[in-house]
Amino acid sequence: MSNPQFVPRKQELQLKSENTSLFLKIIIGIAVFIFAITLSGVLAVDSMITNWNKSILGSVTVQIIPPSDLNWEKSSAAALAMEEKAVEFLRSVNGIIKVTPLSDEQLAELLNPWLGDDVDISKLPAPRIIDIKIDTHANIDFDQLSKDLATVAPNASLDNHKLWLNKLIAFADGLKMIATTILFLVSAITSGAIFYTTNMSLGLQHSVIEILHIIGAKDTYIAQQYAKHMGIIGFIGGIIGILFAIPAIFFIGSLASAIEGGIISETSLKIIDWLFILALPLFSCLIAMVTTYYTVKQTLKKML
Amino acid sequence: MLKSKENIIEMNNVGIRYDQGPEILSNIKLSLPKGSFHFLTGQSGAGKTSLLSLMYLAQKPSRGTISIFGQNIDFAQRSQLASFRRRIGVVFQDFRLLEHLSAYDNVALPLRVCDMDEREIKKRVTEFLTWVELDHHMYDKASTLSGGEKQRVAIARAVINRPDILLADEPTGNVDNIIAGKLMKLFVELNKLGTTVVIATHSEKIIRDFRYPRLHLQNRGLHVYYPADTSFLGDINV
Numbered sequence: 001m002s003n004p005q006f007v008p009r010k011q012e013l014q015l016k017s018e019n020t021s022l023f024l025k026i027i028i029g030i031a032v033f034i035f036a037i038t039l040s041g042v043l044a045v046d047s048m049i050t051n052w053n054k055s056i057l058g059s060v061t062v063q064i065i066p067p068s069d070l071n072w073e074k075s076s077a078a079a080l081a082m083e084e085k086a087v088e089f090l091r092s093v094n095g096i097i098k099v100t101p102l103s104d105e106q107l108a109e110l111l112n113p114w115l116g117d118d119v120d121i122s123k124l125p126a127p128r129i130i131d132i133k134i135d136t137h138a139n140i141d142f143d144q145l146s147k148d149l150a151t152v153a154p155n156a157s158l159d160n161h162k163l164w165l166n167k168l169i170a171f172a173d174g175l176k177m178i179a180t181t182i183l184f185l186v187s188a189i190t191s192g193a194i195f196y197t198t199n200m201s202l203g204l205q206h207s208v209i210e211i212l213h214i215i216g217a218k219d220t221y222i223a224q225q226y227a228k229h230m231g232i233i234g235f236i237g238g239i240i241g242i243l244f245a246i247p248a249i250f251f252i253g254s255l256a257s258a259i260e261g262g263i264i265s266e267t268s269l270k271i272i273d274w275l276f277i278l279a280l281p282l283f284s285c286l287i288a289m290v291t292t293y294y295t296v297k298q299t300l301k302k303m304l
Numbered sequence: 305m306l307k308s309k310e311n312i313i314e315m316n317n318v319g320i321r322y323d324q325g326p327e328i329l330s331n332i333k334l335s336l337p338k339g340s341f342h343f344l345t346g347q348s349g350a351g352k353t354s355l356l357s358l359m360y361l362a363q364k365p366s367r368g369t370i371s372i373f374g375q376n377i378d379f380a381q382r383s384q385l386a387s388f389r390r391r392i393g394v395v396f397q398d399f400r401l402l403e404h405l406s407a408y409d410n411v412a413l414p415l416r417v418c419d420m421d422e423r424e425i426k427k428r429v430t431e432f433l434t435w436v437e438l439d440h441h442m443y444d445k446a447s448t449l450s451g452g453e454k455q456r457v458a459i460a461r462a463v464i465n466r467p468d469i470l471l472a473d474e475p476t477g478n479v480d481n482i483i484a485g486k487l488m489k490l491f492v493e494l495n496k497l498g499t500t501v502v503i504a505t506h507s508e509k510i511i512r513d514f515r516y517p518r519l520h521l522q523n524r525g526l527h528v529y530y531p532a533d534t535s536f537l538g539d540i541n542v
């Protein structure tokens with residue numbers, strides 16, 4: 001007879017010995033791996049968009065090229081006239097907060113690095129520039145704006161670079177939606193796998209459960225033992241998943257930062273993003289527990 | 305609490321059938337007063353275990369009504385059934401111990417499902433296992449115990465909760481006469497403390513010695529014999 005102080009209490013349901021445990025750990029590990037990679041992508045794209053919104057999206061410039069078929073005096077007069085029309089039009093557009101045509105001095109300052117101090121800018125057919133502040137919440141259709149502007153002032157054009165960024169953001173938003181769908185699907189598939197293995201196990205444990213019931217165990221008593229067991233599997237699976245995911249995220253990150261152009265180098269994950277990813281095993285543990293708990297309760301309801 | 309006159313178990317027009325087969329018991333009408341003691345007899349296959357399983361709520365009758373603790377079980381909530389079962393101790397004919405658990409953990413089970421404090425559990429389990437003379441096997445796995453030892457573990461598990469109803473299916477089938485007598489005394493003792501007892505048995509000796517009323521199953525029906533009846537021992541078929 002051994003000393004009772006050192007005899008750990010055994011679980012009535014022998015869930016550990018079921019060979020579905022390893023299968024589930026692998027499934028959950030893979031799910032968390034995909035989840036972590038996708039999530040890091042979403043978070044990176046998200047912070048990228050936030051950066052762009054802050055620095056670029058709020059302002060757009062309009063450029064008016066002086067007509068080249070006139071002499072420079074007439075040409076710059078025409079450019080000035082178009083600038084006035086453009087300013088008037090832009091001020092009437094919803095979502096544009098502020099329209100500021102740049103003065104000659106400001107233009108000179110802008111061009112100075114290319115032309116040097118010696119050149120008198122007023123003697124050159126230099127483009128006029130209008131600075132526009134945009135309400136970042138307003139949903140402006142830049143393509144339409146660009147067309148409308150061209151009818152008002154044929155030589156005016158919206159800054160190409162920023163329009164391109166805008167399209168990139170729309171693309172990133174699309175990616176985010178796909179990623180969110182993936183996250184949802186991965187969670188659903190994992191829950192499904194847990195649901196099926198739990199149901200299978202309830203079948204295997206039928207005679208023990210029957211005895212527990214007859215002795216007076218409530219469904220919650222049984223469901224808790226299952227939830228605890230599955231929670232541990234979910235946690236271990238989650239740890240396995242992020243152990244593989246973390247180096248993979250660094251690898252993808254290093255590939256991304258190798259891209260020229262500096263757009264993607266802004267995508268490094270913030271500390272809070274990493275905390276999110278590191279917390280995934282807790283999340284998979286929770287999903288496993290909740291799914292199992294309700295599966296057990298639901299199935300046992302049908303027993304007497 | 306029930307008044308002492310009230311019936312703790314009542315059956316009306318009860319029939320049992322398995323799958324789509326014929327009824328093995330028909331039109332059973334039965335009322336067990338609180339605090340009563342009955343033997344349940346009948347040939348092998350007569351339906352003793354089946355009738356008991358209705359009483360410990362392991363299956364529903366194919367027809368008729370059953371009331372336990374004054375409640376028609378057809379209208380009982382699921383959680384209420386669980387609390388009824390906690391007040392019913394069962395000794396299964398085939399023991400139904402959890403084989404991978406120790407004798408101790410098996411006996412502790414009814415207390416654990418009620419969330420009793422482990423220290424109190426230890427006190428009680430030790431006491432009961434000592435009483436059935438199994439204290440030296442307390443931490444042995446149930447699967448390593450002999451038939452008679454398993455039976456005593458099953459009995460300790462059934463009575464540890466001081467149940468209102470004790471249903472024992474051949475509880476002395478695997479032990480010698482001395483232990484059988486001792487176990488019967490335990491059941492009588494419990495009965496004196498207020499537990500309603502039904503014991504299925506094939507043992508003529510026990511029926512003769514203890515002289516409690518007999519519920520006898522024959523030809524799919526139930527007949528009650530009282531010790532004063534001349535036919536009391538007449539058709540025991542063991």
Ligand SMILES: Nc1ncnc2c1ncn2[C@@H]1O[C@H](COP(=O)(O)OP(=O)(O)OP(=O)(O)O)[C@@H](O)[C@H]1O
Nearest residue numbers: 322323328346347348349350351352353354355397
């Ligand atoms: N789960 C089951 N499925 C199908 N038939 C069953 C089932 N349990 C019992 N039976 C049948 O019901 C009848 C009564 O069986 P039961 O076990 O109640 O008899 P018993 O009186 O307890 O017999 P014994 O004295 O041998 O233990 C038998 O004919 C048996 O074959």
Ligand SMILES: [Mg+2]
Nearest residue numbers: 352353397473
């Ligand atoms: Mg039987």
